[in-house]
Amino acid sequence: MIDETHDPDLRSWVESANAPGCNFPIQNLPLGVFRTRGDTESRIGAAIGEAILDVGPWLEGHNLNGYMTLSSVQRRDLRRVISSALQRGSSRQDLIPQSDCEMLLPAAIGDYTDFYASIHHARNVGSMFRPDNPLLPNYRHVPVAYHGRCSSLVVSGTPIRRPSGQLGGGRFGPTQELDYEAELGAFLGPGNKLGEPIPIAEAERHIAGVCLVNDWSARDIQRWEYQPLGPFLAKSFATSVSPWMVTIEALEPFRVSAAEHESPVLPYLRESGSGAFDITLEVWLRSSSMEKPFRVSRGHFKEMYWTLAQMVAHHSSNGCALRPGDLMASGTVSGPAKENRGCLLEMTWKGTEPLVLPDGVRRMFLNDGDEVILTGYCEREGFVRIGLGSCGGVIGAAC
Amino acid sequence: MIDETHDPDLRSWVESANAPGCNFPIQNLPLGVFRTRGDTESRIGAAIGEAILDVGPWLEGHNLNGYMTLSSVQRRDLRRVISSALQRGSSRQDLIPQSDCEMLLPAAIGDYTDFYASIHHARNVGSMFRPDNPLLPNYRHVPVAYHGRCSSLVVSGTPIRRPSGQLGGGRFGPTQELDYEAELGAFLGPGNKLGEPIPIAEAERHIAGVCLVNDWSARDIQRWEYQPLGPFLAKSFATSVSPWMVTIEALEPFRVSAAEHESPVLPYLRESGSGAFDITLEVWLRSSSMEKPFRVSRGHFKEMYWTLAQMVAHHSSNGCALRPGDLMASGTVSGPAKENRGCLLEMTWKGTEPLVLPDGVRRMFLNDGDEVILTGYCEREGFVRIGLGSCGGVIGAAC
Numbered sequence: 112m113i114d115e116t117h118d119p120d121l122r123s124w125v126e127s128a129n130a131p132g133c134n135f136p137i138q139n140l141p142l143g144v145f146r147t148r149g150d151t152e153s154r155i156g157a158a159i160g161e162a163i164l165d166v167g168p169w170l171e172g173h174n175l176n177g178y179m180t181l182s183s184v185q186r187r188d189l190r191r192v193i194s195s196a197l198q199r200g201s202s203r204q205d206l207i208p209q210s211d212c213e214m215l216l217p218a219a220i221g222d223y224t225d226f227y228a229s230i231h232h233a234r235n236v237g238s239m240f241r242p243d244n245p246l247l248p249n250y251r252h253v254p255v256a257y258h259g260r261c262s263s264l265v266v267s268g269t270p271i272r273r274p275s276g277q278l279g280g281g282r283f284g285p286t287q288e289l290d291y292e293a294e295l296g297a298f299l300g301p302g303n304k305l306g307e308p309i310p311i312a313e314a315e316r317h318i319a320g321v322c323l324v325n326d327w328s329a330r331d332i333q334r335w336e337y338q339p340l341g342p343f344l345a346k347s348f349a350t351s352v353s354p355w356m357v358t359i360e361a362l363e364p365f366r367v368s369a370a371e372h373e374s375p376v377l378p379y380l381r382e383s384g385s386g387a388f389d390i391t392l393e394v395w396l397r398s399s400s401m402e403k404p405f406r407v408s409r410g411h412f413k414e415m416y417w418t419l420a421q422m423v424a425h426h427s428s429n430g431c432a433l434r435p436g437d438l439m440a441s442g443t444v445s446g447p448a449k450e451n452r453g454c455l456l457e458m459t460w461k462g463t464e465p466l467v468l469p470d471g472v473r474r475m476f477l478n479d480g481d482e483v484i485l486t487g488y489c490e491r492e493g494f495v496r497i498g499l500g501s502c503g504g505v506i507g508a509a510c
Numbered sequence: 511m512i513d514e515t516h517d518p519d520l521r522s523w524v525e526s527a528n529a530p531g532c533n534f535p536i537q538n539l540p541l542g543v544f545r546t547r548g549d550t551e552s553r554i555g556a557a558i559g560e561a562i563l564d565v566g567p568w569l570e571g572h573n574l575n576g577y578m579t580l581s582s583v584q585r586r587d588l589r590r591v592i593s594s595a596l597q598r599g600s601s602r603q604d605l606i607p608q609s610d611c612e613m614l615l616p617a618a619i620g621d622y623t624d625f626y627a628s629i630h631h632a633r634n635v636g637s638m639f640r641p642d643n644p645l646l647p648n649y650r651h652v653p654v655a656y657h658g659r660c661s662s663l664v665v666s667g668t669p670i671r672r673p674s675g676q677l678g679g680g681r682f683g684p685t686q687e688l689d690y691e692a693e694l695g696a697f698l699g700p701g702n703k704l705g706e707p708i709p710i711a712e713a714e715r716h717i718a719g720v721c722l723v724n725d726w727s728a729r730d731i732q733r734w735e736y737q738p739l740g741p742f743l744a745k746s747f748a749t750s751v752s753p754w755m756v757t758i759e760a761l762e763p764f765r766v767s768a769a770e771h772e773s774p775v776l777p778y779l780r781e782s783g784s785g786a787f788d789i790t791l792e793v794w795l796r797s798s799s800m801e802k803p804f805r806v807s808r809g810h811f812k813e814m815y816w817t818l819a820q821m822v823a824h825h826s827s828n829g830c831a832l833r834p835g836d837l838m839a840s841g842t843v844s845g846p847a848k849e850n851r852g853c854l855l856e857m858t859w860k861g862t863e864p865l866v867l868p869d870g871v872r873r874m875f876l877n878d879g880d881e882v883i884l885t886g887y888c889e890r891e892g893f894v895r896i897g898l899g900s901c902g903g904v905i906g907a908a909c
Contacts, residue, residue, distance in 0.1 A: 221620075249678075249734055255742075256739065257656065257657070259657055261620055262621050262704070262831040263831060275827060276828050277648075277776065305664070305748070332828070336652050339740070340626060340654055340656035341656050341740020341741075342740075343654075343657070344830065345828075348705075348829045349829075377682045428674065430674075430909070431659060431747055432662060437661070510705065
């Protein structure tokens with residue numbers, strides 16, 4: 112539902128929020144968990160321009176898990192309250208500059224699930240390993256996913272140590288094929304009780320908001336370990352999460368029809384209405400010798416084969432409980448063109464076509480010192496651009 | 511280290527603990543979390559015979575996560591204290607009858623990992639699906655595992671609702687191939703920081719204790735969904751955990767040499783000393799028409815291809831953080847003989863050789879109303895038998 116909080120003419124008394132191209136205008140109001148330097152307690156804030164409004168008066172707690180227990184109606188009410196407080200004409204309140212704050216993970220994440228929802232990614236990866244049969248028979252029917260590791264979820268900015276592992280052929284050592292995966296994350300809530308599936312028509316109400324996720328991957332470890340139970344240590348050394356959760360309410364103006372399905376889906380996954388969101392994800396890479404990051408790719412979340420609501424309906428279809436604070440990621444967001452490929456495995460075609468960066472830097476996979484920055488945003492004629500912020504990490508040497 | 515707490519001549523002033531064949535003699539002292547009927551607060555207790563000693567005076571908290579932050583030296587000290595308090599000659603204290611208590615999960619489980627450590631299970635399952643190539647090339651090198659779902663971990667006794675899901679061939683509905691998997695669980699602690707692997711020589715210090723795990727599985731859902739990222743909804747509807755954690759210290763007398771490896775393992779997995787434990791796991795099945803449960807199988811944990819220490823060393827080898835309260839399960843404990851097979855998939859050979867129970871009951875997979883009970887124990891000449899208790903669940907109809 113598009114309401115007055117999305118009005119493109121709204122302006123804030125926080126001037127940095129009114130600058131064109133700002134990630135966090137008053138139409139956005141993403142929520143996050145912050146701590147001022149030297150402070151031990153964490154607090155909940157809303158990003159506005161280059162500042163943070165402490166939302167403690169309306170939302171208690173040290174993380175967003177409480178927020179994620181709210182109904183979608185309660186969440187919309189809170190959005191209106193925060194929007195009013197920040198609109199031009201309202202009385203000014205104390206703000207905290209973002210540059211003075213350390214950001215933390217938005218929630219205590221009880222379970223983390225990673226989907227595989229881009230058919231372009233699945234086809235690309237499949238055709239590298241099974242040229243005759245790139246897409247497995249279940250792909251167009253099952254929103255394929257696996258359980259990820261919670262203990263290695265880290266907030267944007269956390270250094271990423273190159274993992275060691277079995278590389279096949281009797282070798283153990285630092286991965287030689289370190290990769291990123293640009294994904295959209297979704298925080299869940301309020302969720303369901305064990306044994307009570309969420310019907311597709313109600314599924315979207317259980318998405319609290321979205322963020323950026325970099326599912327760092329060690330491809331050599333993955334190739335050797337993943338049969339028959341899926342990826343394990345190739346992914347569980349670090350997964351970076353952006354600190355600002357853009358609420359599902361803020362995304363409303365960017366709702367679009369989902370990609371056409373290539374064959375009919377089962378009734379429990381059939382959506383009426385427009386279940387997709389037009390969110391652009393970009394990958395930027397900066398080697399230690401480069402001054403500025405270079406944009407490597409740009410993908411579009413609306414091109415995913417499965418929507419967030421379909422992921423929720425599928426995930427809970429066996430009765431699995433989804434709890435407030437759970438994180439669901441989309442899998443690598445890739446599209447049909449080369450510039451849409453959301454990981455190096457695809458971009459360099461399994462390390463056979465080097466990626467050429469400015470200053471003659473060439474990459475098959477990531478080197479130590481490389482910084483990877485994901486960014487995300489929504490744009491639509493007649494609405495104010497909203498940003499997801501960024502999710503970054505620098506690769507450090509193996510120990 | 512076998513010490514005075516393992517002395518087979520020790521007797522308790524709790525008479526039910528001295529009965530032959532008792533699961534919880536004074537040599538055992540497993541820890542669990544209980545609540546007396548009507549009480550809202552949970553407490554930590556040690557099982558002794560048919561009673562529970564509230565260990566609040568020595569161990570605070572509402573779950574065992576605090577215990578799991580202790581070092582192995584501190585844990586051994588606590589064991590001595592509890593043993594002393596319960597020995598004949600010590601002053602009697604108030605006890606709570608187990609029959610008056612509701613048991614809860616022993617810990618707040620932050621991550622749950624399921625291994626695939628029985629080569630017999632892997633060979634059996636592999637030969638059903640790949641007769642020419644039953645064991646994948648990585649099996650003898652990699653302790654294969656996948657991340658499981660925490661939100662569907664339930665304590666023994668919780669009813670198990672038959673899940674629905676995609677069964678392949680365009681069908682969606684209640685699973686027709688519901689199965690159990692008899693596994694040993696291990697609670698972890700104190701664990702490691704992200705980026706700091708645990709060396710194999712220190713790995714066992716990070717095992718706090720063991721329990722029984724029934725990794726309920728829907729085989730038809732699993733077969734259709736599991737490529738290429740592993741099992742997901744086929745397992746995430748329920749996983750039952752026994753309530754009493756038998757400490758690693760209590761298992762000391764039952765330490766044995768690990769099964770011979772069929773080929774050398776990489777140095778980070780090489781153990782000196784005896785890293786296996788001789789624990790017997792039994793599966794009992796009772797249909798709604800049967801008066802008493804019938805023993806279907808008996809497996810031996812000492813026959814697993816990988817030890818608990820190897821699982822810990824492997825799990826953390828990429829820097830993945832293991833946290834106090836994390837649960838690691840072994841995968842189905844199967845052995846070389848038919849009577850050792852720890853799941854129906856193996857026992858009925860993919861539903862082709864029915865299991866025949868008393869009263870003419872026949873099973874390929876589980877029916878509604880069936881009760882599955884896992885039990886576990888350790889026995890060795892010259893030591894008192896210790897039990898792991900039981901882990902049960904009754905199958906309810908799909909919703």
